[in-house]
Amino acid sequence: MSLVLHDYELDSDSYKVRLLLSALGIEYSKVAVNVHPGHEQRSPAYLRLNPLGNLPILVDGDTTLRDSGAILCYLARLHDGDGQWLPADSQRFGEVMVWLFFASADLAPATLARLHDMLEVPADRDAAIAASRRAFRIMDDHMTKRELEGFAWFVGDHATLADIAVFPAIALSRDFGVDHDEYPALRRWMRRVRTIPGFITMPGIPDYH
Amino acid sequence: MGFAAGWYALALGDGLEPGTSAGTQLFDKELVVWRDASGASHVWEDRCPHRGMRLSFGFVRGNHIACLYHGWQYDEAGQCRHIPAHPSLEVPETIKVPTYASVEAAGMIWVQSAPEATEPPPADFAAVPVRSLYLDRAPEMVALLLEAGLAGSFESLSSSTFGIALDGADLFLALQPYGAERSALHIARTGGDLSPKDIAVWAEDLRATLEALPAIAPASAARQAGALA
Numbered sequence: 001m002s003l004v005l006h007d008y009e010l011d012s013d014s015y016k017v018r019l020l021l022s023a024l025g026i027e028y029s030k031v032a033v034n035v036h037p038g039h040e041q042r043s044p045a046y047l048r049l050n051p052l053g054n055l056p057i058l059v060d061g062d063t064t065l066r067d068s069g070a071i072l073c074y075l076a077r078l079h080d081g082d083g084q085w086l087p088a089d090s091q092r093f094g095e096v097m098v099w100l101f102f103a104s105a106d107l108a109p110a111t112l113a114r115l116h117d118m119l120e121v122p123a124d125r126d127a128a129i130a131a132s133r134r135a136f137r138i139m140d141d142h143m144t145k146r147e148l149e150g151f152a153w154f155v156g157d158h159a160t161l162a163d164i165a166v167f168p169a170i171a172l173s174r175d176f177g178v179d180h181d182e183y184p185a186l187r188r189w190m191r192r193v194r195t196i197p198g199f200i201t202m203p204g205i206p207d208y209h
Numbered sequence: 210m211g212f213a214a215g216w217y218a219l220a221l222g223d224g225l226e227p228g229t230s231a232g233t234q235l236f237d238k239e240l241v242v243w244r245d246a247s248g249a250s251h252v253w254e255d256r257c258p259h260r261g262m263r264l265s266f267g268f269v270r271g272n273h274i275a276c277l278y279h280g281w282q283y284d285e286a287g288q289c290r291h292i293p294a295h296p297s298l299e300v301p302e303t304i305k306v307p308t309y310a311s312v313e314a315a316g317m318i319w320v321q322s323a324p325e326a327t328e329p330p331p332a333d334f335a336a337v338p339v340r341s342l343y344l345d346r347a348p349e350m351v352a353l354l355l356e357a358g359l360a361g362s363f364e365s366l367s368s369s370t371f372g373i374a375l376d377g378a379d380l381f382l383a384l385q386p387y388g389a390e391r392s393a394l395h396i397a398r399t400g401g402d403l404s405p406k407d408i409a410v411w412a413e414d415l416r417a418t419l420e421a422l423p424a425i426a427p428a429s430a431a432r433q434a435g436a437l438a
């Protein structure tokens with residue numbers, strides 16, 4: 001077994017993969033990439049692993065994968081025999097996919113706003129924040145209706161990849177000045193995410209105790 | 210027009226679980242609403258006396274709220290009781306978080322915006338809490354648009370509370386003047402049996418309407434309301 005995650009501690013996409021690996025209890029080794037200030041992810045050696053020049057990158061024997069959503073699905077398919085995280089049932093599977101694509105497209109402005117404020121990555125900050133708030137509102141409306149129908153998670157009746165994929169953007173939103181005041185259903189759901197066995201934090205997501 | 214000092218809803222009561230806290234704002238002032246382990250709710254200034262961290266970022270431990278930054282702990286009266294860096298210190302009485310009078314009524318947590326307000330606290334009545342709706346719109350304008358009937362056949366119960374009949378259900382809405390350009394509407398069902406989920410869907414439409422309607426002047430609101438009466 002030689003599962004290697006090329007990782008950056010402050011990267012919210014790398015965190016999604018660390019979180020799932022921890023929840024699944026999978027052993028792996030971590031290579032810390034010097035993103036700031038080194039931009040090592042854009043070095044020639046790293047561009048050969050991932051021409052997009054971003055993280056995370058997962059290497060599993062002959063398999064090299066980029067994109068946190070793809071890596072989450074790969075790990076779930078390989079190591080989650082019960083199909084908890086990536087359900088086999090087509091309806092549930094489709095619903096999980098909706099939130100995985102939402103995480104990579106509609107929550108991208110939240111990732112950008114955070115990188116802008118923390119690492120001075122160039123961005124139209126106002127536009128990124130407005131788009132982040134639109135996405136968080138969609139998430140809060142969803143969880144509001146889910147709770148009113150007696151459900152606790154984004155999809156189905158237990159935690160799935162959907163919850164892991166959308167969690168970091170809102171949990172880290174204070175890094176770019178968006179408070180949780182307007183998202184009461186997400187506030188409650190974030191407390192539930194913290195109770196997932198194997199849950200781990202990252203810098204910016206406080207450990208409660 | 211502005212809002213007088215008085216009682217304003219800040220949250221739905223059952224949305225705040227025991228042992229949790231939430232940040233909010235009233236007239237742009239940051240407040241923390243929290244529920245202790247025994248179930249009692251509290252509304253305080255959301256600012257730790259130590260270095261000014263928002264207390265709503267911290268966590269509730271039993272009947273104390275602990276600051277995320279350096280772990281100072283405050284009891285139900287806002288009095289600091291424990292400083293981890295100086296565990297044996299008898300904490301001076303002067304280290305205290307300013308607190309607000311608050312009550313729970315009609316399924317909502319209400320705060321008295323200023324101690325000099327003389328209005329009695331809101332009456333309690335049976336209500337099924339549905340959801341809190343946050344709007345990017347000035348609270349004065351939200352009140353005007355609701356009073357003018359431009360977003361539905363609302364009835365003004367006070368300057369910040371409204372009623373509406375919807376598909377056989379009676380709804381009660383309490384307006385929270387969150388900030389200069391932001392508002393919240395806390396929504397409960399007071400009669401009928403329309404499902405909370407259906408009311409939540411209606412509320413999303415109400416938010417879209419209230420955010421999109423062109424601004425109106427107070428006089429025209431009065432005229433509109435008169436014409437409808």
Ligand SMILES: N[C@@H](CCC(=O)N[C@@H](CS)C(=O)NCC(=O)O)C(=O)O
Nearest residue numbers: 259260278279280281292293294295
């Ligand atoms: N600085 C004062 C009290 C402040 C204090 O408690 N400081 C500790 C832990 S709670 C700390 O880590 N302070 C970090 C800081 O000063 O920013 C002292 O140590 O007498």
Ligand code: FES
Nearest residue numbers: 257259260276279
């Ligand atoms: S700021 Fe709250 S304990 Fe230091």
